[in-house]
Amino acid sequence: MKRGLGIALLCLQLFTAAVTAAEDHAVILLYHRVSDTGPASTRISPEQFQRHLDWIDDNGFQVVPLARLLEDIEARGETVDNAVAITFDDAYASVYDTAYPALRDRGMPFSVFVATQSLDAGFGQFMTWSQAREMQRSGLATFGSHSLSHDHLEARREGETPAAWKARVRGEIQHSHQRIEEALGTTVPMIFAYPFGEYSRDSLGLVQSLGFAGLAQQSGALGPRTPRNQVPRFAMSQNFGSLERLEMALKSRPLPAREAGDQPHVLRPGEPLPKALLLQIQTGGPAFSKSVNCFAASGEGLVVEREESTIAVKLPALAAGRNKINCTAPTGQTGEYYWFSRLWVVADESGNWLNN
Numbered sequence: 001m002k003r004g005l006g007i008a009l010l011c012l013q014l015f016t017a018a019v020t021a022a023e024d025h026a027v028i029l030l031y032h033r034v035s036d037t038g039p040a041s042t043r044i045s046p047e048q049f050q051r052h053l054d055w056i057d058d059n060g061f062q063v064v065p066l067a068r069l070l071e072d073i074e075a076r077g078e079t080v081d082n083a084v085a086i087t088f089d090d091a092y093a094s095v096y097d098t099a100y101p102a103l104r105d106r107g108m109p110f111s112v113f114v115a116t117q118s119l120d121a122g123f124g125q126f127m128t129w130s131q132a133r134e135m136q137r138s139g140l141a142t143f144g145s146h147s148l149s150h151d152h153l154e155a156r157r158e159g160e161t162p163a164a165w166k167a168r169v170r171g172e173i174q175h176s177h178q179r180i181e182e183a184l185g186t187t188v189p190m191i192f193a194y195p196f197g198e199y200s201r202d203s204l205g206l207v208q209s210l211g212f213a214g215l216a217q218q219s220g221a222l223g224p225r226t227p228r229n230q231v232p233r234f235a236m237s238q239n240f241g242s243l244e245r246l247e248m249a250l251k252s253r254p255l256p257a258r259e260a261g262d263q264p265h266v267l268r269p270g271e272p273l274p275k276a277l278l279l280q281i282q283t284g285g286p287a288f289s290k291s292v293n294c295f296a297a298s299g300e301g302l303v304v305e306r307e308e309s310t311i312a313v314k315l316p317a318l319a320a321g322r323n324k325i326n327c328t329a330p331t332g333q334t335g336e337y338y339w340f341s342r343l344w345v346v347a348d349e350s351g352n353w354l355n356n
Helices: 002-023 046-058 066-076 093-106 116-121 129-137 162-184 201-209 243-250 285-289
Strands: 027-031 083-089 110-114 141-145 191-193 213-215 257-259 276-281 293-296 304-307 310-314 321-330 337-346
Touching (some): 027 243, 066 083, 093 129, 116 162, 129 141, 129 162, 141 162, 310 321
Parallel strands (some): 027 083, 083 110
Antiparallel strands (some): 257 276, 276 310, 304 310
């Protein structure tokens, strides 16, 4: 009898541990256009999008409002099992015309991040404020700031001092948030999506000081250790929107690692380009660190040097524009990976960068 009780207790402990592991992380998906037209990097076809929603429905994932998901992770260190949030950047018209009906039919909540000057100007490729209010009244849609202008906020204007830049970017964040609340007639969550996913040490600090959560565009899951001003999202697009990639994204977990050192995110003309990235593996020790592999955005494997629980990733040559690397390690469950992504924005000789 005692032996049977012991086995039962052990099974219960293993089950509880598994549930906890499944609940201490979540994934945010990022879409732009849901359309058959537009740049492949920022659109996904309506058919692909429908297949994504079907897969989410059929495989036990729970679509959770973004603000609730962030609050759960920050306040309690966990959220519902198999949690995923769906987000859209830029407020394209296709979100209202195509994505919204599909999400509404399934009762799935979602968030839209608005560069407010585009809607104020009435540009035809974007939704209208009236359409945004309709979606907001459905109880499924929430809105957040994507700046006023959708400019490269890290680019400094000619003669602009650091103080003037900071004031301008603060205005891009605060005034767009206020404009959304004014247009919708309601309060909206304090969540800011960085235009182009670009941020620096200064803008990260500004977003934090203003009390906003900050959404990035590099891949990865979020968990209790994820910086609130640097939340990863898996971008879904025509070329990176297969069901296999969706499954990989939804089954990912945060890699338990932190950067060793204080390397910049934005590199301006004349600044030396980094040759390596140092990561300190926070749990699992040397055995776990040996399972970590890193890749350039092209998918090319990168050289990784390991010493105890520290890994040094040899970086590819960084070019003008956005440069990303991904580091992953298997979780031990089939098809599941720990995931870490790092971004560098490199200016060209004129101090600007490309929309790559």
